[in-house]
Amino acid sequence: MEASDLATPSNLLRRLTIPVGLGVATLVVLAWYVTWTSSDFANALMAPAAFGSTDLALFFALIVVMMVAMMLPSALPMAVAYHGLTRLENGQPSKPADVVGTVAFVVPYFVVWGSFGFVALLGLMGLGLVGSMLVGPGLLISAAALLAAGVWQVTRAKEICLSHCTSPMGFVLQHWRSGRIGAMRMGFRHSLYCIGCCWLFMLVLFISGSMSLLWMGGISVAIFAEKLGVRTVLFSRAIGVILLGL
Numbered sequence: 001m002e003a004s005d006l007a008t009p010s011n012l013l014r015r016l017t018i019p020v021g022l023g024v025a026t027l028v029v030l031a032w033y034v035t036w037t038s039s040d041f042a043n044a045l046m047a048p049a050a051f052g053s054t055d056l057a058l059f060f061a062l063i064v065v066m067m068v069a070m071m072l073p074s075a076l077p078m079a080v081a082y083h084g085l086t087r088l089e090n091g092q093p094s095k096p097a098d099v100v101g102t103v104a105f106v107v108p109y110f111v112v113w114g115s116f117g118f119v120a121l122l123g124l125m126g127l128g129l130v131g132s133m134l135v136g137p138g139l140l141i142s143a144a145a146l147l148a149a150g151v152w153q154v155t156r157a158k159e160i161c162l163s164h165c166t167s168p169m170g171f172v173l174q175h176w177r178s179g180r181i182g183a184m185r186m187g188f189r190h191s192l193y194c195i196g197c198c199w200l201f202m203l204v205l206f207i208s209g210s211m212s213l214l215w216m217g218g219i220s221v222a223i224f225a226e227k228l229g230v231r232t233v234l235f236s237r238a239i240g241v242i243l244l245g246l
Helices: 009-037 038-045 052-086 099-126 136-152 158-164 166-173 181-208 213-226 232-245
Strands: none
Touching: 009 038, 009 052, 009 213, 038 166, 052 099, 052 166, 052 181, 052 213, 136 181, 158 166, 158 181, 166 181, 181 213
16 A cells, blocks of 8 residues: 555555445345335245244245345445454554455355344244234234333333444454454354344334334434434433333
8 A cells, every 4th residue: 555545544444445335235235125126925834824944944034135235235335444453563553454354244244234134134033923813812922022122212121232233343353263263253242242132123023014114214313323323322212212102
């Protein structure tokens, strides 16, 4: 990198953000498109009479795509932070960024998010707590889930998880592991914090009908805004009040 670039942080940030941002944007657009075009099919799979073991692999793939569409935008700052630090040598950005390492950092998010969504949704389906399945006692349980989601927003545990998501550079520096295996370990660890922030959001989504694009869009915006780091605690608590009001 030229010396003039090192003297202008905005140039360096732009060089780091543009390629990672384009990659993330491409994945997100594709994920939303697939989610939109397959929403009727996904809802059909969730019908108890139609869902069989042979559909599990396809169902898992659809859940992964849905989770990527919703949550990957909020992981962009973390991916940029990691991508930038792979350029450092002796404290100076003097080598090309490790693109493969950045991919290795991001892949665990897909696995963890998809696995959580898959297991959670199957569990809720088994209990009859998804969308149109809600009848009788199921309505009370779904109301309890909304209540729990609202309460979780104002807990200390939620704040701890969120603190790891709103300070990307701080997380990467604190948990840095060298190499691509290290990148995967870091991505896996951070994806767990992401789940800690958003797991009850996901349950609310699934209970509402899972593939409802309106709910998906609203929760995706809430997750992204929550991780911007601007008055985060106040924003999270406001979301909690809204959920309690539902």
